[in-house]
Amino acid sequence: MAPSPPSTVAAALREEILNGTLAPGERIVQEDIAERFGASRQPVRDALRLLEGDGLVTLKANAGAWVSQLSESECDEAYLVRERLEPLLISHSIPNLTSMQIERLAQLANEIEETTDIESFLRLDREFHLLSYAGANDGMLKEFVERIWNTTQHYRRAFAQLNEFADSNATHMEHKMIVDGIVRKDSRQAELALEGHIRRTRVTLAQHRELFS
Numbered sequence: 001m002a003p004s005p006p007s008t009v010a011a012a013l014r015e016e017i018l019n020g021t022l023a024p025g026e027r028i029v030q031e032d033i034a035e036r037f038g039a040s041r042q043p044v045r046d047a048l049r050l051l052e053g054d055g056l057v058t059l060k061a062n063a064g065a066w067v068s069q070l071s072e073s074e075c076d077e078a079y080l081v082r083e084r085l086e087p088l089l090i091s092h093s094i095p096n097l098t099s100m101q102i103e104r105l106a107q108l109a110n111e112i113e114e115t116t117d118i119e120s121f122l123r124l125d126r127e128f129h130l131l132s133y134a135g136a137n138d139g140m141l142k143e144f145v146e147r148i149w150n151t152t153q154h155y156r157r158a159f160a161q162l163n164e165f166a167d168s169n170a171t172h173m174e175h176k177m178i179v180d181g182i183v184r185k186d187s188r189q190a191e192l193a194l195e196g197h198i199r200r201t202r203v204t205l206a207q208h209r210e211l212f213s
Contacts, residue, residue, distance in 0.1 A: 004037040004038060004039050004043065005039075005043060006043045006044075006046035006047040006050060007047070007050070008037070009033065009037050009039060009043060009044060009047035010047040010048075010050040010051055012037070013028070013033070013047065013048075013051060013056075013057075014051060014054065014056060017051070017056045017057075017067055017150075017153070018056075018126075018150070018153050019119060019122075020119075020154065020157060022067045023067060023154070024067050024068065024069035024070070024154045025066060025067060025069040026066065026067045027064060027065070027066050028048065028057065028064070028065040028066065028067065029064070030044045030045065030048070030064070030065065033047075048065045052065075054146075054147060054150050055068060055147035055148070055150040055151040056068055056150050056151070068150075068151050069154075070151060070152070070155065070212070071212055072206075072209055072211075072212040075152065075155055075205060075212065076202060076205075076206060078148050078151060078152050079152070079198060079199075079201060079202035079205070080202065081148060082145070082148055082152070082198045083195050083198045083199055083202070085141065085144065085145055085148075086129075086133075086145055086194055086195075086198060087190075087191035087192075087194050087195050088141070088191075089133045089136050089141055089142060089145055090132055090133060090136075090178075090182075090187070090190050090191060090194055091187040091190070091191055092135070092136040092137070092141075093132060093133045093134060093135035093136040094135060094181075094182055094185060094187050094190060095135065095185070095187075096135030096136070097132075097134065097135040097182060098135075101131060101134055101135070102179075102182055102183060104131060105128060105131055105132060105178075105179050105182060106179050106183075108124055108127060108128040108131070109128065109172070109175040109176055109178075109179050111124050112124045112125055112128060112171075112172065112175060113172045113175075118157065118160055118161065121160055122153070122156060122157055122160065125156070126149065126153075128175065129149070130146065130149070132178065132182065132190075133145065155201075155205055155211070156201070158205065158208070158211050159201045159204055159205055162204060162205075162208060170200065171197070174193050174194075174196065174197040174200075175197075177189065177190075177193035178190050178193045178194055178197070181193060
């Protein structure tokens, strides 16, 4: 078997972190990863640096690597930042979204409402929101928002579980209001719906301190 390059190792670990196979705070043992992928330690170290740049892994000098984890205050701060930055990003995106992208957003909102599987919900929800930002120019804002999405993935999963995602009328209504704002090029409506959507998650998580113990 040919050794796996850093990008392949990083892609596999990224998926395992995002789908919850690797939990926040879990140690990533480089030797185990190297053996698993038939790679030397250098490609594994390079892969972990890529994931650190994505906000998914925390590297500590002379100590090792862990799946990134947020404290209660860090999570609250991350969501406060999201409340401010994501409405700004969607306002930059809306004028440039294609008709095909807008059609896909409407389709995703329906698929999210119909799903009864939490991992499918999270995958579709991530696609929905990141696609809604696709019309914005690549740059610091877009990269920073995606990094925060990565570091808060576990907490969105917790929110979905707490919020009984399959029956969350508020979530589905907010998604539809975002889509409606996009369709009508009403950036203000989309911004307000998105801001409230993120705030509701932050407030719910703040009521469940046990998630951070």
